[in-house]
Amino acid sequence: MTLTATSAPALPASTPPKKAGARLVPRMLSRTAVNGVLALAMLYTVMPLLWLLMAATKNMRDLFGTNGFTFGRTFDLGSNLAHLFAAGDGIYLRWLGNTALYAVGGAFIATTLCVAAGYAFDKLSFPLKEKIFGLILLGVLVPASAMALPIYLLASKAGIVNTFWGVFLPSLVFPFGVYLARVFSAAYVPAEVIEATRVDGAGDLRTFLSVGLPMLRTAFVTIFLFQFTGIWNSFFLPLVMLTDQHLYPLNLGLYTWQTTSLNQGHPEDYLLAITGSLVAVVPLVIAFVALQRYWKAGMTTGAVK
Template identity: 65%
Template sequence: MTPAVRHPAEPAATPATTPPTSPARRRRAPKPPSALLSRAGVTAVLALATVYTLAPLTWLLLSSTKSRADLFGTNGFALGEEMHLAENLRHLFSADGGVYLRWLANTVAYAGGGALLAALFGVAAGYAFDKLAFPGKERLFALVLLGVMVPGTALAIPLYLLAAEAGLVNTFWGVFLPGLVFPFGVYLARVFSAAYVPDEVLEAARMDGAGEFRAFCRIGLPMLAPGFVTIFLFQFTQIWNSFFLPLVMLSDQDLYPVNLGLYVWYSSALAQGHPEDYLLAVVGSLVAVAPLIAVFLMLQRFWKSGMTAGAVK
């Protein structure tokens, strides 16, 4: 037998050394944020937005406390010689036989009732688009999105022609019924339904024998409370500030909303030289803003608490 040949030990492999990182491959230091995105820039932008929002309200509040002479003889952001707010309010509510209170009641009916029904219909439609399956669902939803992109002023004349055919011109229903249609609310309700209503809960309710309508009323609607309040606030504000549709639809001053009535007083002050109507328009504008602020403050806590309403334990 030939002895086994012993091979010399192979030299241990030396660990591969990593090549030095070239300067071109080194991570560049992040650039400092621009002045617009810095904390000071963001604070300045927010301050400008706050001034832009509060300056008209401040002018309106200060001007409403002045007499007619102070209104035209002093700076808009300066106080008058005496406080005349209570006197101006009494004059506002008694002018033209108290027609301002009638305008305010009309606006509450148009905006309150219209926004309530529009929110209910919008939440039901958005829930149906999200949770139910029916033929042509996506095509119908595309039409809803198309309605979102069409401005309301562009629909005023077609709505007037339809109301004329139905005999609703210069009536309460000619202004009230268009406010029930809110395409953006349907879109928003579908988004809220997809986020807050679990499919598993609905399946469990169906297995327990609940129909679709009962499942929506007992399960879907409580969970969609934040969406309902959000849609209501959006539509309430939109109807309250509506101007062009009542302008083309109404000719009876007893049916005017408050915005259209204030426009009549302001036009009278400019065209017919009645400066007292200008003061009425200023004080009436201040009073017309108050219900919007009150509604938002009252519904804000429901908006927040509704985020957890109907939560699954």
């Protein structure tokens, strides 16, 4: 009996382990690319504001005779501000007050209506609820500039053209805020809490004021900031609605100064428009810095379940 030796099966060749450096290179490249994009976005955002700050410190000679991203040789920010507030018998302060009234009052009322409507669409049952909500969403798709002419025609029928109400009343409508409020209500207001208050005998209005509204505080601040910024930066609607300078908001007033500086040979008005633009940015910065805690929390709603 002869024994034949059989060869053992060949083991597959083991692949050499990848080097740690080879894995780190793509990760570092990806991180570098992301940081580079973020740096470009930051420059795109900050550079106009930086130029505005620098230009507001110059006189007319330095404004056109020096680099745009340097301070004025004599740093005339104080005298420019004094000239701004004294020009036209203090018309800038009137524009600033008008804008604050349009923006703060309009945003507060609009936000209250949006939060109440969003809560109702989320927690209450009534006929044609989803169809009505769909119509509201259609309003989100229509740009505000396209609505300026129909609003003007309606205001003309109502006799409120060139009045405070012609600009203030349209600012109370904010369809996107209703959508946001419904999303916030679904995320922040548990249905069990609403059912418990109903068992205790509370009506829908009392439930909303006592339970729903406190839970929607973050939603209120977020929607308020959106609408406040939108009204503060509004331009086209006041342009078609107003002819009385004493009713102008800041954007429209600054536009008139820029127009007179270019078309009517008043170069000093150009410096007024620049300094006024810098002052107009300050309330927006203060609002976002003061309310950023609520705003950042609102922007991440629904990100983590």
